[in-house]
Amino acid sequence: MTTTKFEIGNIYEMRFITDADLSVKYICVKRTEKTVKFERFGNPSDSISKKVKVYNNEEYVVTENYSMAPCIKASRLVG
Numbered sequence: 001m002t003t004t005k006f007e008i009g010n011i012y013e014m015r016f017i018t019d020a021d022l023s024v025k026y027i028c029v030k031r032t033e034k035t036v037k038f039e040r041f042g043n044p045s046d047s048i049s050k051k052v053k054v055y056n057n058e059e060y061v062v063t064e065n066y067s068m069a070p071c072i073k074a075s076r077l078v079g
Contacts (some may be wrong), residue, residue: 004058004074006036011079014063016070025079028073036061038072048072 006012006028013023026038028047036059040046050061059074 001057002027003054004033006052010029010032010077011036011041012072012074013078014070014072017068017078043077 008012008028008031011025011027014026016022025041027041028036029039030037030049032066034051035049037047037049038061039048048063049063050063052059052061054060060070060071062071064070
């Protein structure tokens with residue numbers, strides 16, 4: 001089974017556990033085997049660099065270190 005991965009140039013949705021209707025778009029601007037860097041779509045000064053995690057053959061990143069932190073999943077491709 002193949003893993004869904006983040007790719008440079010693609011736009012992904014960051015979603016919040018506490019509000020399913022709220023989403024923020026981030027574009028993948030840099031990628032290594034273990035890390036990924038996103039910039040907020042339309043606001044490049046807001047960026048996130050995180051270690052990539054895998055769950056159920058899908059890459060994801062958690063933006064902060066608390067239980068209800070928003071996350072970006074590779075399956076949430078919007079552009």
